[in-house]
Amino acid sequence: MGLIDRKLPDNVLTTTVDSVINYCRKGSIWPVTFGLACCAIEMMACGAAKYDLDRMGIIFRATPRQSDLMLVAGTVTRKMAPVVRKVYLQMPEPKWVIAIGSCATSGGIYNTYSTVQGVDEVIPVDFYVPGCPPRPEAFFDAITALQKKIMTEKVVRK
Amino acid sequence: MINNNISEVITVNMGPQHPSTHGVLRLVVDIDGETIVNVEPDVGFLHRGTEKLAENRTYHQVIPLTDRLDYLSPLSNNLAYCLAVEKFFDVKIPERAEYLRVILAEMARVASHLVWVATHALDIGAMTVFLYAFREREEILDMFEVGTGQRMTSSWIRIGGIRADMPEDFFVRLKSFTDKFDSCVDLYENLLTNNRIWKMRTIGIGHLSDEDVQAYGTSGPLMRGSGIDFDLRRDEPYGIYDRFKWEIPVEEAGDTYARYKVRMKEMREANKILQQALEQIPATGEVMTDDPRVALPAHEDVYERMEALIRRFYIVSKGFKAPKGETYQGIEAPKGELGFYLVSEGEERPYRMKIRAPSYVNLGALNKMAQGHMLADLVAIVGTNDVVLGEIDR
Numbered sequence: 001m002g003l004i005d006r007k008l009p010d011n012v013l014t015t016t017v018d019s020v021i022n023y024c025r026k027g028s029i030w031p032v033t034f035g036l037a038c039c040a041i042e043m044m045a046c047g048a049a050k051y052d053l054d055r056m057g058i059i060f061r062a063t064p065r066q067s068d069l070m071l072v073a074g075t076v077t078r079k080m081a082p083v084v085r086k087v088y089l090q091m092p093e094p095k096w097v098i099a100i101g102s103c104a105t106s107g108g109i110y111n112t113y114s115t116v117q118g119v120d121e122v123i124p125v126d127f128y129v130p131g132c133p134p135r136p137e138a139f140f141d142a143i144t145a146l147q148k149k150i151m152t153e154k155v156v157r158k
Numbered sequence: 159m160i161n162n163n164i165s166e167v168i169t170v171n172m173g174p175q176h177p178s179t180h181g182v183l184r185l186v187v188d189i190d191g192e193t194i195v196n197v198e199p200d201v202g203f204l205h206r207g208t209e210k211l212a213e214n215r216t217y218h219q220v221i222p223l224t225d226r227l228d229y230l231s232p233l234s235n236n237l238a239y240c241l242a243v244e245k246f247f248d249v250k251i252p253e254r255a256e257y258l259r260v261i262l263a264e265m266a267r268v269a270s271h272l273v274w275v276a277t278h279a280l281d282i283g284a285m286t287v288f289l290y291a292f293r294e295r296e297e298i299l300d301m302f303e304v305g306t307g308q309r310m311t312s313s314w315i316r317i318g319g320i321r322a323d324m325p326e327d328f329f330v331r332l333k334s335f336t337d338k339f340d341s342c343v344d345l346y347e348n349l350l351t352n353n354r355i356w357k358m359r360t361i362g363i364g365h366l367s368d369e370d371v372q373a374y375g376t377s378g379p380l381m382r383g384s385g386i387d388f389d390l391r392r393d394e395p396y397g398i399y400d401r402f403k404w405e406i407p408v409e410e411a412g413d414t415y416a417r418y419k420v421r422m423k424e425m426r427e428a429n430k431i432l433q434q435a436l437e438q439i440p441a442t443g444e445v446m447t448d449d450p451r452v453a454l455p456a457h458e459d460v461y462e463r464m465e466a467l468i469r470r471f472y473i474v475s476k477g478f479k480a481p482k483g484e485t486y487q488g489i490e491a492p493k494g495e496l497g498f499y500l501v502s503e504g505e506e507r508p509y510r511m512k513i514r515a516p517s518y519v520n521l522g523a524l525n526k527m528a529q530g531h532m533l534a535d536l537v538a539i540v541g542t543n544d545v546v547l548g549e550i551d552r
Contacts, residue, residue, distance in 0.1 A: 032175075033177050034175060035181060036181065036182055036204065037181070037204055037226070037229065037547070037548055038226055038229035038310065038311065038548065040181065041229060041230065041273065041310065042309070042310065044273075044276075044277075044292070045292060045295070045296065045299070048276075048288065048289055048292030048293070048295075048296070049289045049290075049292060049293050049296075050292070050293065050296045060177075062176070062177040064175075074204075075204060075206050077202075077203060077204060077205055077206065077551075079202050079203050079205065080174065080182055080203045080204070083174055083175060083182075083203070087175050109211075109222065109223070109226075110206045110207065110211070112206060112207035112210060112211055113207060113210075114205045114206060114207045115206050115207065132311060133309075133310055133311065135309060
């Protein structure tokens with residue numbers, strides 16, 4: 001639901017407010033720490049000194065209530081899937097999801113009885129990052145793609 | 159009237175989505191006020207069925223699965239598995255490959271301990287160490303990338319040797335890394351060892367006596383931090399570890415601080431091994447055995463000889479057969495004794511693969527370590543346990 005909700009056509013006012021809000025949002029993406037497996041270590045490496053996610057305004061939050069991005073980094077198992085979904089539902093709108101690594105994308109090499117074949121079976125995914133685990137550069141590619149996507153969102157008039 | 163003497167045990171849940179459980183560990187904690195009465199780990203949130211998958215894969219195809227067990231030190235897992243398979247065949251590994259295996263395994267140990275000190279300090283509240291430790295870890299990962307093409311899960315140690323020789327740049331980088339790494343450990347120790355907050359949070363926390371260690375079967379730093387002088391690299395040598403001189407750090411206290419000191423010292427000792435290996439390594443030589451039972455035939459042979467072509471095709475498409483029997487090989491992984499138990503029915507695939515994961519056994523002592531401490535100390539105790547859920551749940 002937008003603020004005006006289809007009462008006005010697109011005009012200079014609504015689009016300018018949109019772009020201001022989107023600009024702020026894209027510069028302060030706060031992901032929920034949701035390291036599941038190997039990819040989480042590369043996610044930590046992204047947050048550390050060399051790659052430094054902070055410079056893009058990304059600060060990991062430990063609670064879904066303060067987050068607007070979920071980085072699913074690792075294998076989602078059948079036991080974990082309800083938890084993933086619960087954490088996702090606890091996040092306030094607007095929210096995005098990036099599936100990191102082959103396991104979160106498609107199950108990867110683990111085609112077994114206990115593994116969910118891709119996290120998109122339980123929650124909607126915006127971006128998929130291939131790799132096992134993906135390089136930090138691949139993370140950044142996904143983040144910049146997400147920033148582009150955020151800039152196209154309509155906030156005032158949905 | 160408020161009665162202050164009421165003692166009521168309540169149960170709280172910690173995890174699986176919690177920043178300091180190092181993955182997806184769930185702890186069911188019974189607390190009386192803030193004092194821990196009982197901790198029950200609930201594992202299995204990362205159960206991927208590795209052991210079952212291994213039964214349907216050829217011996218070579220299992221190697222990538224072992225990478226993803228203890229994902230902080232994938233090359234140690236490769237080494238343990240490959241040594242176990244090589245026991246079936248009694249393969250002779252070329253000299254240069256033996257040295258490169260030691261180098262890779264010790265680099266993995268340093269990388270794993272760096273993540274441990276980073277996250278352990280971060281959990282307790284010292285963020286600076288995290289940034290410094292990951293700086294050095296990035297250098298190790300860069301070296302892995304130069305040598306193997308992958309930062310973490312490289313599957314570089316293969317049955318009968320290693321995949322390919324390392325480029326010159328790898329050794330140049332490693333030389334400069336080993337020269338300066340001791341001063342890096344000094345830096346971490348400057349930040350932590352005499353830090354008053356660090357000492358208050360770690361000394362006397364999570365005590366394990368040597369009887370407890372033997373009763374629970376914990377290994378690695380959890381054992382050496384309690385005064386037991388045992389290291390598989392020295393006491394049941396595998397590979398060429400008997401050629402190096404290094405010390406095995408042992409601390410008597412058995413608390414979190416003692417285990418911290420053991421791991422810090424282990425990083426320095428691993429660096430010593432790396433330096434000696436760099437000096438002793440033969441300048442040239444094969445890195446893969448020519449044993450036709452496990453190794454692929456040389457490329458030149460494949461192009462010229464029919465038998466070599468058939469053999470290569472057979473190994474690639476079907477795998478090689480291991481003799482009937484069973485083997486066990488344990489190595490001193492960064493977290494403790496990592497063992498692979500393989501049962502062969504004389505086929506190309508293992509009939510059963512059992513992984514003796516050090517974190518799983520070490521986690522068993524968590525309840526003993528945590529009882530009687532404050533809830534806030536549980537974070538330090540999980541950190542000192544250095545668990546990796548990949549190998550606990552498998």
